[in-house]
Amino acid sequence: MKELNLKPLGMEERHNKIFAAWKELGEGDVLRIINDHDPKPLRYMFQAEFNDAFAWEYKQQGPAQWIVEIKKLKREAPLTPEQKAKREELKQILKKLHEARPEELDKVKKGAERYFREVAPKELAMAEQELIQEGTTRTEMKRLCDVHLEVMKSGLGAKARRLRLPASHPISICKDEHKIIKRNLRRLKALLGKLKSAGSFEKAKKQIDTLKELSHFFLETExxxxxxEKALFPRLEAHGVVEPPQIFKEDHVEFMAKKKVLSEIAMAQGKKSFKEFLDTVGPVIEFLTQNLKDHIYKEDNILYPMAYETLEKSEWAGVRKKFDAIGYCCFAPADFVKEKKRRH
Known part of the structure; x- marks a missing residue:
């Protein structure tokens, strides 16, 4: 590891020292930078200059000093003319799905289905990213994702199942958590029907207790x-995969707002009529049970396989270390629990 303390240096000298030191590094080497402010502009410069050939990790974020470690990765070869043509073809298919009128959509879907069977999750993500960079809004892209996911479901599910990883791998941990979250989404959906059948707070005491339990559970899943967002997405962004994590982050913000509303409704029940309570809680439950389920499907079948294709094998240990530092909610990996018990 090469270390540079930039604090005593002027701006021009800092720039020269950083890029000279970077040039000397071999693949897999790390440049450790100590600075007196957030070196985020340097990250943008690296992204422009080196694209996906570095991994950026903060070790200290202020207030007196900032420390970042930048790992030199293998630089991916530029797309061949054939790969560029395939990327453009994929983008055109995505555009057709996006622009199709309702009466045309089924026909366009059928035309796209055969092509999508062979598309790798990372290639799909990069095509989506280029469309966003060319002017498609993230809101439009999220709607488009729903359409092409419907077309791709059978093929994506098969590819995701072929991804065999140890239980201690960050992707396995996330997918195991997803199983528990989906189980509780099913409970939440069934609960809404039971609340409607109860007809009053007096008859719904048990269901209200379950609602409180589930609302607490979903807050914990944050x-x-x-x-x-803190361990996996920065690694993807360091490899040039920027837009897909942003779309997932926007989903997370929306889910958190709905989870808070669900908790507030559960705790404040009895302050309104039962009908008003149902009219308020019903749409929130319906939103979460549908949209969070779809979000999980996208993560399991696109985000995680794409991340596995993108990150270097050596990077996953760092992701796991950050996972452990942040902590777990409804599920903790066996090796983490065992180590915690050993220490205590």
Whole structure:
């Protein structure tokens, strides 16, 4: 590891020292930078200059000093003319799905289905990223994702199942958590029907207790999203995969707002009529049970396989270390629990 303390240096000298030191590094080497402010502009410079050939990790974030470690990765070869043509073809298919009128959509879907069977999750993500960079809004892209996921479901599910990883791997941990979250989403959906059947607070005491329990559970699952955003997404971004994590982050913000509303409704029940309570809680439950389930499907079948294709094998240990530091919610990996018991 090469270390540079930039604090005593002027701006021009800092720039020269950083890029000279980077040039000397071999693949897999790390440049450790100590600075007196957030070196985020340097990250943008590296992204422009080196694209996906580095991994960026903060070790200290202020207030007196900032420390970042930048690992030199293998630089991916530029796309061949054939790969560029395939990327453009994929983008055109995505555009057709996006622009199709309702009466045309089934026909366009059938035309796209055969092509999508062979598309790798990372290639799909990079095509989506280029479309966003070319002007498609993230809101439009999220709607488009729902359409092409419907087309790709059978093929994506098969590819995701072929991804065999040890239980201690960050992707396995996230997917195991997803199983528990989906189980509780099913409970939440069934609970809404039971609340409607109860007809009054007096007859719904048991269901209200379950609602409180589930609302607390879903607030606790924010640890899952926090680990993705702080441990996994920065690694993807360091490899040039920027837009897909942003779309997932926007989903996380929306889910957190709905989870808070669900908790507030559960705790404040009895302050309104039972009908008003149902009219308020019903749409929130319906939103979470549908949209969070779809979000999990996208993570299991696109985000995680894409991340596995993108990150270097050596990077996953760092992701796991950050997972452990942030902590777990509804599920903790066996090796983490065992180590925690050993220490205590």
């Amino acid at each position: 640890k899952h999203h926090e680990r993705e």
